[in-house]
Amino acid sequence: MIEEAPEMVAPALHGAYTFNDRRILDRAANSTPGLGRFPRWAEMEKTLDIEPWARPLIEMCLRNADGEVFLTTTAVLEWMLTEDIRRPDSTFHVDDEDEDDTEDLGEAGEGWMAEQGFDTPDR
Structure with a gap:
């Protein structure tokens, strides 16, 4: 399923990592897989503490x-979810003018579902 729906597999590793090197995570988050700056898993893994329960899943992925x-992508996503937004110097910002973006998210979700081959709901 990694090739077909990685977003469905990534949550299996939620909580698996503790992060020790912010620089490599920044580099990975600001680069593209397959290009020079994106770190290989072996490089990323050296900077992580990995929960024992996750090791069999990692071996399966490899x-x-x-x-x-x-x-590498799951580590960056986990870091962004759990660590990055809690930093005091984080750029995470809530726009007070547009607190309710539910409709926008709904439209985006409908668009994504249509791209996956599902019918769009009649409204």
């Missing part, structure tokens, strides 16, 4: 051709 990129 047997996949896209497993290294997937694992």
Whole structure:
């Protein structure tokens, strides 16, 4: 499923990592997989404390051709979810003028679902 729907597999590693090097995470978050600056999993893994329960899942992912990129991406996503927004110097900002963006998210979700082959709801 890594190739077909990585967003469905990534949550399996939620809570698996503790982060020790912000620089590599910044670099990965600001680069593109397959290009020079995007770190390989072996480089990323050295900077992480990994929960023992996650090791079999990681080994399973590494047997996949896209497993290294997937694992590095899951580490960056987890970091962004759990650590980055809590930093005092974070650029995370809530726009007070547009607090309710539910409709925008709904439209975006409908668009994504349509791209996946699902019918759009009649409104």
